[in-house]
Amino acid sequence: MHPREGWSEGGIRRRPEPDEGDAISRRQLLGAGAGVALGALLAGCGSSGGTGGTGGAGGGAGGATSSSGAASMSGGIPLARPNTPVKWPIYSSNKPIASGLKPEQNATLQIYNWVAYINEAVIKNFCKKYNCKYQLTTFNTMSEAMAKLGTGQLKFDVFIPTIDVLGPLVESKLIRPLNQSYIPNIANAWPDYRNPFYDQGWQYTTPYSIYTTGMAWRKDKVNLAPSWNMPWEGAKYKGKVALLDDYREGISLALLRDGKLDLNTTDPAQIQAAGSALAQLSSVNIRIDNNDYTDVPTGKTWIHHAWSGDMAASYQYLPKGTPIDVLGYWTPPDKKAPVNNDLMVNLTGGANPVLAHLFINYMLDVHNAIENYTYVGYMQPLTAVTAPRLIKEKLLPPQLSSTVVLPSYFREGLLELELPESANLAWEDTWNKFSKGL
Amino acid sequence: MRGSSRTDHRRGRLLWIGLAAPGAIWLLVLFVLPFYAMLSVAGGGINAFFQTSVPIWNPLHWSTANLSMVWSNIVGSGAFIGPAMLRTLIYTGIAALLSLAIAYPVAYFVSRYAGRRKALYLVLLIAPFWVSYMMRMLAWIDLLQQGGFFNKALSSVGLPGNTDWLGGKSVTVILGLVYGYIPYLILVLYAGLDRIDGSLLDAARDLGLSRWRTFWRVTVPLSKPTIIAGTFITVLPMIGDYYTNQLMSAAPGTTMIGNVIEGQLEAAGQTGQGAVLSLMLLIVLLIPMIYYVISTARASREYA
Numbered sequence: 078m079h080p081r082e083g084w085s086e087g088g089i090r091r092r093p094e095p096d097e098g099d100a101i102s103r104r105q106l107l108g109a110g111a112g113v114a115l116g117a118l119l120a121g122c123g124s125s126g127g128t129g130g131t132g133g134a135g136g137g138a139g140g141a142t143s144s145s146g147a148a149s150m151s152g153g154i155p156l157a158r159p160n161t162p163v164k165w166p167i168y169s170s171n172k173p174i175a176s177g178l179k180p181e182q183n184a185t186l187q188i189y190n191w192v193a194y195i196n197e198a199v200i201k202n203f204c205k206k207y208n209c210k211y212q213l214t215t216f217n218t219m220s221e222a223m224a225k226l227g228t229g230q231l232k233f234d235v236f237i238p239t240i241d242v243l244g245p246l247v248e249s250k251l252i253r254p255l256n257q258s259y260i261p262n263i264a265n266a267w268p269d270y271r272n273p274f275y276d277q278g279w280q281y282t283t284p285y286s287i288y289t290t291g292m293a294w295r296k297d298k299v300n301l302a303p304s305w306n307m308p309w310e311g312a313k314y315k316g317k318v319a320l321l322d323d324y325r326e327g328i329s330l331a332l333l334r335d336g337k338l339d340l341n342t343t344d345p346a347q348i349q350a351a352g353s354a355l356a357q358l359s360s361v362n363i364r365i366d367n368n369d370y371t372d373v374p375t376g377k378t379w380i381h382h383a384w385s386g387d388m389a390a391s392y393q394y395l396p397k398g399t400p401i402d403v404l405g406y407w408t409p410p411d412k413k414a415p416v417n418n419d420l421m422v423n424l425t426g427g428a429n430p431v432l433a434h435l436f437i438n439y440m441l442d443v444h445n446a447i448e449n450y451t452y453v454g455y456m457q458p459l460t461a462v463t464a465p466r467l468i469k470e471k472l473l474p475p476q477l478s479s480t481v482v483l484p485s486y487f488r489e490g491l492l493e494l495e496l497p498e499s500a501n502l503a504w505e506d507t508w509n510k511f512s513k514g515l
Numbered sequence: 516m517r518g519s520s521r522t523d524h525r526r527g528r529l530l531w532i533g534l535a536a537p538g539a540i541w542l543l544v545l546f547v548l549p550f551y552a553m554l555s556v557a558g559g560g561i562n563a564f565f566q567t568s569v570p571i572w573n574p575l576h577w578s579t580a581n582l583s584m585v586w587s588n589i590v591g592s593g594a595f596i597g598p599a600m601l602r603t604l605i606y607t608g609i610a611a612l613l614s615l616a617i618a619y620p621v622a623y624f625v626s627r628y629a630g631r632r633k634a635l636y637l638v639l640l641i642a643p644f645w646v647s648y649m650m651r652m653l654a655w656i657d658l659l660q661q662g663g664f665f666n667k668a669l670s671s672v673g674l675p676g677n678t679d680w681l682g683g684k685s686v687t688v689i690l691g692l693v694y695g696y697i698p699y700l701i702l703v704l705y706a707g708l709d710r711i712d713g714s715l716l717d718a719a720r721d722l723g724l725s726r727w728r729t730f731w732r733v734t735v736p737l738s739k740p741t742i743i744a745g746t747f748i749t750v751l752p753m754i755g756d757y758y759t760n761q762l763m764s765a766a767p768g769t770t771m772i773g774n775v776i777e778g779q780l781e782a783a784g785q786t787g788q789g790a791v792l793s794l795m796l797l798i799v800l801l802i803p804m805i806y807y808v809i810s811t812a813r814a815s816r817e818y819a
Contacts, residue, residue, distance in 0.1 A: 082781070218781055219783075220565075220566060220567060220781075220782075220783040220784075223565045223566075223567060224565060224567035224568075227562065227564075227565045227567060245564050245565055249564065315679075315682065316679040316681070316682020316683055316684075317679070317682065319765070322765075324782070359767065359768060362682055362683045362766055362768065363683075363766065363767065364682070364683050364764065364765040364766045365765055365766070365767060366761070366765040375660070376660070376661070376662075377656070377660060377681055498563075501783075502784075505782055505785070509588075509595060509778065509782075510595045511767060512767050512770075512778070513595050513596075513599060513767060513770045513774060513775050513778055514594075514595025514596075514598060514599070514767065514770070
């Protein structure tokens with residue numbers, strides 16, 4: 078459920094200049110981890126013991142409810158949903174830091190992030206300002222990150238997790254509640270993020286990147302109206318059609334094609350129907366990879382299930398002489414598309430909580446966020462970061478303005494959230510059978 | 516006299532044990548321990564909180580949950596691993612034969628007919644190793660594209676030049692495997708063929724065998740252990756390879772066992788199943804390995 082899933086270190090260090098023709102650098106990524114899955118780290122937290130979670134998700138304790146979309150308790154941890162928001166507890170043994178503290182001196186800020194998911198120039202500027210050193214450590218999958226954090230041996234200060242692991246992070250006290258007085262820049266974020274459903278009152282989190290899922294296509298090669306149905310209409314384009322290598326995205330695509338808007342469904346019939354729909358794609362010789370940002374511009378793939386942040390960077394991989402106009406990115410105008418965002422949190426294991434707060438604040442600064450965007454391609458949900466501005470600053474060609482996420486997407490879009498364990502297994506199983514079994 | 520030779524002998528033995536120790540420790544630390552860790556993961560459980568695998572170190576407590584899950588995916592009603600296994604066998608089988616057909620003549624030529632240029636040819640054979648495997652594979656993407664050099668070359672000699680080689684084709688995967696691993700095979704074959712005593716071949720010719728029959732009756736039998744060794748050295752990594760496949764095809768229809776394992780290792784909570792599958796693969800690969808050890812032992816006894 079994350080665009081950086083399975084990316085390996087040694088891939089891009091920076092985005093190539095538009096005329097550099099350096100498409101290979103991103104391809105080096107061992108990308109495209111098959112089968113994938115970080116989705117349900119949370120699913121079925123049998124060992125969590127007790128109901129730590131309070132707030133809106135008071136539903137039936139223990140075990141998954143089969144009613145799709147409803148927030149349910151899974152072994153004591155509430156499943157946050159837009160219609161059943163969660164306010165996490167603040168434990169007496171894990172309080173926020175005091176206000177007005179001085180930043181740690183001679184410190185090394187430890188950041189734990191996805192591969193190629195932050196502009197190191199921004200971190201360097203931060204360290205210049207606060208006179209600290211930094212160390213950036215990367216992970217490839219959320220499972221890997223959670224496994225390592227779970228050992229309790231790591232001393233990281235700032236971590237960039239997905240929404241679905243928030244429950245375990247809070248309940249295992251791996252993250253510290255934020256002292257909001259250090260983070261005035263939250264005012265720059267979309268207003269929704271001052272009270273997101275997954276963390277009411279933003280007690281533990283601020284937002285990092287936000288992105289939609291949609292369809293990318295070559296307008297010069299494909300004569301189809303963009304829709305979720307494109308891969309199924311691609312018989313003429315055999316071998317030129319690809320899906321994202323991600324179990325949540327893959328099955329969600331099939332659900333959306335059939336007009337099913339609950340992307341967190343636990344209904345076995347719906348999951349199975351999605352699997353059958355995917356199986357039909359063998360007739361177009363479907364491929365499964367996460368190279369949407371290189372394969373569409375280079376013409377290896379003409380129709381690609383894609384992420385907005387990837388496609389925002391895709392024009393830089395166009396071969397010389399190919400105009401940007403050939404690239405298209407579509408996500409439904411009615412906003413019924415997968416929308417996901419990442420978080421910034423302060424880990425309790427780190428030695429520099431004050432610097433961590435200041436860093437989180439620094440990343441919510443508009444100028445810094447835009448500098449980060451120039452490298453990452455994924456935008457942060459700040460009110461001032463708009464398509465016209467990015468276009469005006471020549472950071473995004475107008476042809477790809479559809480890759481910019483609007484605040485309304487967070488409210489009206491379809492988030493892929495944690496599933497109860499049994500449902501998650503069904504999702505993974507269905508995807509495995511399709512992606513590995515044809 | 517005898518006494519001193521015995522101490523010499525003992526000292527010699529200690530020397531050899533001392534020399535073998537680093538290798539033995541290396542094996543213990545980097546093979547036996549990881550292998551045991553893999554067993555512990557395969558027989559282990561899942562941390563329900565983080566969905567991460569929890570190895571169980573005590574063999575008495577190993578669970579068979581992962582094993583039975585994998586087994587049902589191999590033979591059960593919705594099995595998807597079985598076809599991938601079969602495909603792996605077919606792909607690597609064809610790739611191995613093809614590699615042998617290409618590599619043997621090359622190695623034979625270098626060892627017998629290269630003359631003074633032998634060193635040059637050897638350097639050329641080793642040259643591919645200077646470029647990382649990943650880069651060599653990535654180069655093929657550009658070459659095999661629809662408007663790429665390969666298609667252009669085909670159409671320039673009047674063949675259909677608009678094939679979508681990268682559109683999920685088995686043949687591309689097989690050729691990718693051959694290309695990726697053939698240098699290993701050539702080098703091993705060369706080393707073996709070069710060692711064959713030329714006087715044996717002269718003797719065969721003197722005794723009236725034709726060139727062709729000399730080759731079949733003397734060279735091929737003498738190079739049999741080398742052929743087996745070289746084939747193993749190429750087939751073993753081919754069977755576990757997932758990156759070639761991912762790059763050259765990425766279609767579900769060409770999935771090999773390496774891709775299945777990779778998928779399981781990346782999926783939350785399925786690490787244990789990946790470990791089971793890796794161990795199964797290892798056991799399957801052990802069978803030809805044992806055959807190789809026995810057959811080389813027999814061969815060395817025959818020629819001793």
